[in-house]
Amino acid sequence: MVNQFNYLKETASQTAGPYVHIGLAPHQAGFDIFENNFGNVLVGPGTKGERIRIEGRVIDGSGTPLRDVLLEIWQANAAGRYNHPADKQDKPLDDDFRGWGRACSNFETGVYSFETVKPGAVMGRNGRLMAPHVNLWIVARGINIGLNTRIYFSDEVDANAKDPVLNLIEWEVRRKTLIAQREERGGEVVYRFDVHIQGDNETVFFDI
Amino acid sequence: MTRSSDVYGEFYQRDRSVHPPAYAPDYKTSVLRSPSNSLISLQNSLSEITGPVFRQDELGPLDNDLILNYAKDGLPIGERIVVHGFVRDENGRPVKNALVEVWQANAGGRYRHKKDQYIAPIDPNFGGCGRVLTDDNGYYFFRTIKPGPYPWRNRVNDWRPAHIHYSISGNGFAQRLITQMYFEGDPLIATCPIVKSINNEEAVRGLIAPLDRNAAIQLDSLAYRFDIVLRGSRATLFENHLQGGK
Numbered sequence: 387m388v389n390q391f392n393y394l395k396e397t398a399s400q401t402a403g404p405y406v407h408i409g410l411a412p413h414q415a416g417f418d419i420f421e422n423n424f425g426n427v428l429v430g431p432g433t434k435g436e437r438i439r440i441e442g443r444v445i446d447g448s449g450t451p452l453r454d455v456l457l458e459i460w461q462a463n464a465a466g467r468y469n470h471p472a473d474k475q476d477k478p479l480d481d482d483f484r485g486w487g488r489a490c491s492n493f494e495t496g497v498y499s500f501e502t503v504k505p506g507a508v509m510g511r512n513g514r515l516m517a518p519h520v521n522l523w524i525v526a527r528g529i530n531i532g533l534n535t536r537i538y539f540s541d542e543v544d545a546n547a548k549d550p551v552l553n554l555i556e557w558e559v560r561r562k563t564l565i566a567q568r569e570e571r572g573g574e575v576v577y578r579f580d581v582h583i584q585g586d587n588e589t590v591f592f593d594i
Numbered sequence: 595m596t597r598s599s600d601v602y603g604e605f606y607q608r609d610r611s612v613h614p615p616a617y618a619p620d621y622k623t624s625v626l627r628s629p630s631n632s633l634i635s636l637q638n639s640l641s642e643i644t645g646p647v648f649r650q651d652e653l654g655p656l657d658n659d660l661i662l663n664y665a666k667d668g669l670p671i672g673e674r675i676v677v678h679g680f681v682r683d684e685n686g687r688p689v690k691n692a693l694v695e696v697w698q699a700n701a702g703g704r705y706r707h708k709k710d711q712y713i714a715p716i717d718p719n720f721g722g723c724g725r726v727l728t729d730d731n732g733y734y735f736f737r738t739i740k741p742g743p744y745p746w747r748n749r750v751n752d753w754r755p756a757h758i759h760y761s762i763s764g765n766g767f768a769q770r771l772i773t774q775m776y777f778e779g780d781p782l783i784a785t786c787p788i789v790k791s792i793n794n795e796e797a798v799r800g801l802i803a804p805l806d807r808n809a810a811i812q813l814d815s816l817a818y819r820f821d822i823v824l825r826g827s828r829a830t831l832f833e834n835h836l837q838g839g840k
Binding site for chain 2: 402554
């Protein structure tokens with residue numbers, strides 16, 4: 387007889403729907419309920435590192451920006467360490483940086499943004515350093531299971547060229563869909579990152 | 595298996611057969627919001643096995659009580675219910691300290707949301723959202739009003755079965771999950787295009803919460819039981835190339 391395993395099956399995903407804001411960002415739904423709200427500002431007064439803003443839109447297969455999308459990011463601190471017990475790298479934690487944030491696109495413009503710091507490089511598998519990146523998760527009405535991707539930085543040309551994840555993408559032309567473009571606006575550093583769910587320039591999404 | 599749940603490893607490959615495909619044309623909005631290319635499969639690194647850690651002091655004392663957390667000058671209208679269950683991983687181990695966030699329509703099927711135009715009225719005493727962290731056994735509970743079904747624009751006569759939206763954040767960013775809980779006995783489940791986007795009967799059954807008579811609060815509230823399974827991770831005994839080394 388074949389050995390019978392008793393692993394459970396993961397619970398099925400369902401779309402976040404159009405009213406995801408009620409649960410995850412009630413201010414945007416139009417009301418106040420919780421004392422403490424999770425939001426798109428990852429930095430506090432003491433956070434170490436280069437302050438950056440990541441902004442962009444999420445665009446559907448017709449070229450129209452999604453105005454009801456919710457995004458979350460998860461990233462290492464400026465020293466390149468995740469604020470999580472599984473990260474044993476010999477690098478400092480930052481007491482004023484969890485590394486997680488949640489944003490909604492604007493109901494009119496579709497623009498989302500995060501206020502954060504540029505992450506440091508994190509060690510990848512088999513001792514290969516990963517280029518600085520931010521992990522991104524996207525849900526919305528019409529998205530049946532959350533989409534995972536990564537945001538890399540346009541000014542990290544050398545690190546990006548050696549990054550083990552970018553190099554997994556067979557089509558070199560598609561790698562650029564993961565590179566946020568650096569701009570400076572009145573002293574503020576802004577990385578522009580548009581996500582194309584479908585169509586020309588479709589963003590690379592990962593099965594993680 | 596002896597591995598403690600505080601040891602972290604790579605997650606098991608996601609079994610996509612239990613999930614809806616991105617492209618599910620009977621759920622019309624998915625057509626333009628689904629990638630055409632294959633997902634690129636990644637072996638987990640620290641970026642996937644880690645994730646945000648939440649603290650109890652970030653939540654308020656009424657955050658898991660949807661009956662009271664928006665009550666202004668009375669109680670919300672509708673059937674009082676308790677919803678409870680365990681968050682486990684695929685190994686059957688409790689997921690401790692998971693952030694469970696819920697949102698829902700009121701008893702009439704109306705959401706407190708500036709974009710919801712349904713004719714059923716807003717309930718002045720009902721917000722429709724809550725959140726809770728699981729305890730050391732992976733257990734969570736909250737109290738609410740049973741949501742009503744409502745029509746939605748897909749085909750002209752599509753109705754959503756009564757449901758509660760769930761967002762769950764476990765130990766690692768790769769476990770992040772959003773889903774919906776349905777109620778045992780609801781005849782609208784069988785015809786809902788969003789439910790039917792899942793081509794797996796067992797997976798659909800897992801989203802339907804049975805009535806739990808034993809957990810009812812006598813003379814007060816009925817109860818429903820909804821258990822959640824997040825991805826499991828492998829023991830780290832003979833590997834960890836995740837952080838370098840050979």
